[in-house]
Amino acid sequence: MNNIILQTDDLSKNFGAVTAVQAINLRVQQGEVFGFLGPNGAGKTTTIGMVLGLIHPSAGRITLFGQPVTPHHNGALKQVGSLVGAPSLLPYLTAQQNLQLVAKLHDGVENGRIQEILELVGLTNAAERKVQGFSTGMKQRLGLGAALLHRPALIILDEPTNGLDPAGMREVRTLIRQLADDGITVFLSSHLLHEVEQVCDRIAVIRQGKIVAQGAVDELLNQSGQSVRLKVRNPAQAGELLAQLPAADVVTNGAYVQVSGVESETAVAHLTQNGVIPSEVTVQKSDLESLFLELTK
Amino acid sequence: MFWQMVSVEQKKLTNRKILWIELALAAATAVFIPLMLYLASQSTSSNVVINGPVEDMIAWPLALRLGIDLLSGSGLGGLLIVILVGTLTAQEYGWRTMQLWLSNGISRPVLMLAKFTAVLLPALLFVLAAFVAGAISTGLITQSLQGSLPAAEVAWGQALLSVLRTAYTLLPYAALTFLLAVVSRSTVVAVGGGLAYTLLIEGVLMQLLGFVGGIWADIAQYLPAGLSNSLATLNRVTAVANPTVPADGLSAGTAVLGIALYTILFVGLAVFAFRRQDLGG
Numbered sequence: 096m097n098n099i100i101l102q103t104d105d106l107s108k109n110f111g112a113v114t115a116v117q118a119i120n121l122r123v124q125q126g127e128v129f130g131f132l133g134p135n136g137a138g139k140t141t142t143i144g145m146v147l148g149l150i151h152p153s154a155g156r157i158t159l160f161g162q163p164v165t166p167h168h169n170g171a172l173k174q175v176g177s178l179v180g181a182p183s184l185l186p187y188l189t190a191q192q193n194l195q196l197v198a199k200l201h202d203g204v205e206n207g208r209i210q211e212i213l214e215l216v217g218l219t220n221a222a223e224r225k226v227q228g229f230s231t232g233m234k235q236r237l238g239l240g241a242a243l244l245h246r247p248a249l250i251i252l253d254e255p256t257n258g259l260d261p262a263g264m265r266e267v268r269t270l271i272r273q274l275a276d277d278g279i280t281v282f283l284s285s286h287l288l289h290e291v292e293q294v295c296d297r298i299a300v301i302r303q304g305k306i307v308a309q310g311a312v313d314e315l316l317n318q319s320g321q322s323v324r325l326k327v328r329n330p331a332q333a334g335e336l337l338a339q340l341p342a343a344d345v346v347t348n349g350a351y352v353q354v355s356g357v358e359s360e361t362a363v364a365h366l367t368q369n370g371v372i373p374s375e376v377t378v379q380k381s382d383l384e385s386l387f388l389e390l391t392k
Numbered sequence: 393m394f395w396q397m398v399s400v401e402q403k404k405l406t407n408r409k410i411l412w413i414e415l416a417l418a419a420a421t422a423v424f425i426p427l428m429l430y431l432a433s434q435s436t437s438s439n440v441v442i443n444g445p446v447e448d449m450i451a452w453p454l455a456l457r458l459g460i461d462l463l464s465g466s467g468l469g470g471l472l473i474v475i476l477v478g479t480l481t482a483q484e485y486g487w488r489t490m491q492l493w494l495s496n497g498i499s500r501p502v503l504m505l506a507k508f509t510a511v512l513l514p515a516l517l518f519v520l521a522a523f524v525a526g527a528i529s530t531g532l533i534t535q536s537l538q539g540s541l542p543a544a545e546v547a548w549g550q551a552l553l554s555v556l557r558t559a560y561t562l563l564p565y566a567a568l569t570f571l572l573a574v575v576s577r578s579t580v581v582a583v584g585g586g587l588a589y590t591l592l593i594e595g596v597l598m599q600l601l602g603f604v605g606g607i608w609a610d611i612a613q614y615l616p617a618g619l620s621n622s623l624a625t626l627n628r629v630t631a632v633a634n635p636t637v638p639a640d641g642l643s644a645g646t647a648v649l650g651i652a653l654y655t656i657l658f659v660g661l662a663v664f665a666f667r668r669q670d671l672g673g
Contacts, residue, residue, distance in 0.1 A: 144672035147495040151670055166500065167667065173497035183492035188407055199400050200393075200496045241492070 098125040100249055100280055101146065106155035107304075108141050115141045117304040118155065123249075123282055128275045130295035130312070131284040134391050138304040139284045143179055143253055146282075148172055160248070173201065176247035178255055182238025186227035190218050190237050193226060194244055201245035208244065215270075216240040231258030239267070243274075250274060251282045256290065268294050292383040302391045316381050322355035323362050326375035336369050337362055353379075394502050397493070401510030410479055411514055414472045418518045421468055422459035422526035426450040430533045451534040453545045456629040459526025460554050463519040464624060465561040466617040470590040472518050473562045474569045477511055478582030481573035491671050504574070504663045511566050516559040523555050547631045554627035561620035564651055565590050567658035568616075574662040574669075613642050616654055622647040 101123035108116040116138040123129045133139045144150035146157055148169035157164040159171040184193050191209060198204035213219045216236040226234065235258045242250055252271075256264040264287075271281050271294045285291050291298060292312060299309040308315055327333040327350070334347045342356040354362050359378050366373060405411055429450050448454045463469035484490050493503050534541055569586035576582060594617050601612035612618050622642040642650070 141672060144670070147491075149491055149494055149671040151668070166494075169494065169497055169499065171497070172495055175495070175497075177495045179491070179495070181488065183488040185404060185407075185487065185489060187409070188404075192403075192407070196400050196403060197492070197496065199396050199403075200493070200498060245496075 099123065100125050100160055101282065102158045103142070103146070104156045104158075106142065106145060106157060107153045108138075108145060108150060109153045114304055116145070116301075119301065119304070119306045121299055121306070121309070123280060124297070125248075125280055126275060126278050127296040128271060128281040128283060128294050130291040130298035131282060131301065132286075132288070132291060132298055132387055133301035135286075137301045137391075139301060140180065140253060142301070143177075143251060143282075143284060146251065147175070147177055147179065173245075174248045175251060176242035176245065176249075177251040177253075178235075178238045178242045179251065179253040182234050182241070184226045184234060184237060184241070187225060189223050189225055190229075191222040193237060194241060197241045197244050204245050208246075212240040212244050215243070217266075232260065232263055235259060236263070239270075247279065249280045249282065251284075253284045254286065255283070256285070256287065264290070288383045288387055298383075300387060300390045307390045308386075312383065316383065316386060321359075321381060322353050322379045323357070323359040324351055324353045324375075324377040324379055325362065325366070325373040326350055327352060327366070327371055327373050329371065333366055333371050333373075336366055336371060340365055393498065394506055397498060397502055397506035398509050400493075401506050402513065405480065405510055405514065408480065410476060411517075414476055414514070415517055415521045418463060418468065418472060419521040419525035422462055422522035423529040425462070426455060426458060426526065426530050426533055430536075447537065450530055451537055452530060452542050453630050455530035455534065456523070456527055456546060456551055457554070457627060458530065459522035459524075460519060460551075460558050460627060460629075461624070462526075463522045463558055463562075465565050465620045466590065466594065468522075469515075469518055469558065469562050470565045471587065473511070473515055473566045474586035474590055475583055476514055477566045477569040478573050478586050479579055480511075481507065481570055482577060482579040482582045485577040488671075494671065500667050501663050504659070504666050508567065508570055508659050508662075511570070512559075512563075515562040515566060516556070518562070519555045519559045523551070545630055547629060550631070551629040554629065557623050557627060560648070560651060561616075561623055564616035564619075564654035564658065567655040567662070571658045571662040571665070575665050614650055616651065618642070619647045619650040619654075623651070 099122050101121065103119055103121045105118040105120065106116060107114070107118050119142065131139055131142070141150060145152045146159070146164065148164055148166045151166050160174055162171040164171050185196070188196070190213065194209045194212060198209060210219070213222050216239055218233065218236055218240065221229070221233060226237065229237065235255065239252075239255060242252070256267050259267060268290060271283065274281055283291065283295060295312055297309070297311050298315065300307050325333065330347045330350060330352050333352045334345050337343050337345045337352060337354045340357050340361065344355045346353045359376060363373060363376060426449070429446065433446070449458065461467070490503070494500065531541055565586065568589060569582055572585040573579070573582035594615055598612045598615060598617055601608040613622065619642065623644060625641055626644055
């Protein structure tokens with residue numbers, strides 16, 4: 096079994112009468128990129144806030160690297176880097192000065208590391224500029240740099256590509272995979288599903304404060320099933336035939352019939368046995384977007 | 393980690409324009425007041441006669457107290473420290489830098505105590521800036537009036553102690569504003585509340601309690617302004633003890649303890665409130 100470095104047990108948060116997070120159990124394994132998905136207001140940021148010791152849980156427990164984490168006991172966070180929402184930066188300081196301040200909080204962050212990080216996030220030329228003059232994307236890059244500065248074992252990112260142009264987004268995705276390859280665990284919350292699908296090993300989906308699915312991306316997509324699209328001469332007849340199969344969900348669309356809930360071989364065999372020969376067969380795997388919509392509808 | 397955080401806070405502080413503007417204001421005021429008095433006395437149409445108490449006020453050695461007295465807690469010093477502490481503390485909620493430090497594993501009490509400890513330096517710098525600027529300007533005035541500087545009459549050690557005492561009297565006002573900033577997370581509430589107390593509420597309360605008399609007048613002495621006044625009577629810049637020390641005033645020990653208790657109470661409440669706060673979003 097893989098080493099679990101972040102674990103939540105029945106974690107809940109109520110704001111007065113409103114339940115923002117309800118008894119969630121997350122397991123993040125060492126070295127993986129873990130995606131945390133959910134619609135706006137589902138409880139993602141509240142959960143991350145509790146993990147980072149910023150928000151008091153109403154119930155439940157958080158364990159990071161085997162140590163409990165609460166707002167009053169947050170020592171384990173020294174091994175964590177985070178970028179949550181808009182980066183927390185001092186606008187009247189330069190990019191380099193901001194990183195120097197963060198470096199003071201950790202032992203062993205040498206000056207060369209600051210230069211290395213500025214280069215990594217593409218801000219070497221802006222190192223001496225005050226942050227108040229930065230674009231949203233530059234601030235986001237600097238926030239990411241600050242999160243990586245002390246070589247954390249776990250990095251928690253909430254919408255890290257906000258404000259970045261497409262090239263910047265791709266660089267961040269590449270960086271995330273590179274971090275995972277270097278053994279750093281990444282906890283990624285994002286509403287960009289293709290981004291999550293491209294970089295995450297496992298995901299959890301949260302809806303109305305509850306985890307509705309958790310597991311490896313491939314497994315969840317397989318569980319969600321696939322659909323088979325067939326081109327036939329008589330779609331209406333083919334649709335009626337396919338509807339006879341147990342658990343089949345059939346939709347006709349022009350010259351095509353789409354069926355889900357059955358294997359492609361079963362669908363083709365059933366049609367040919369009944370004298371309908373498809374001229375084209377396409378197996379469509381469910382993508383994360385359709386899985387997400389299905390889980391959160 | 394505490395001293396690392398104090399160092400971080402000091403670095404942030406010294407990079408803020410507001411600190412340097414306020415220091416310049418403290419120094420400028422200590423220059424401006426004696427200079428205006430001096431210029432008024434030099435005007436041919438002026439009725440101000442430079443002798444006796446007025447000359448003492450703008451000429452060394454007693455003029456060295458001017459800058460120190462100006463920066464008392466219930467005077468300009470209180471105003472400057474309230475604006476500085478309120479702005480520095482509350483703005484960080486908006487910038488979400490509190491979240492940055494906490495999510496790097498800094499404990500909440502350490503963060504709060506480091507932030508308040510960092511305020512001790514500007515409290516001292518304000519009084520020192522006014523003292524130095526006032527000393528230079530009144531030194532020039534003294535030279536002009538008397539043709540020499542009576543530097544031998546100045547007890548520099550006592551002057552420095554007076555600077556430290558006055559800086560110390562700023563602490564309850566700094567701590568109260570700190571508490572307001574933490575509880576409200578608003579610069580307007582913190583600065584507005586701090587100024588309202590320092591410039592209005594406390595003065596009115598002292599007047600009212602004094603007017604009622606009896607035990608109420610005694611209670612007034614235990615307000616931060618009363619304690620500051622008691623401590624200020626010890627301030628001197630010459631070897632001669634201050635003749636204006638009232639016989640019924642609080643002892644220095646009581647004043648020092650009272651100011652410490654107010655400061656600890658307000659900072660303690662700020663830490664307590666901060667420990668309970670949710671800092672999401």
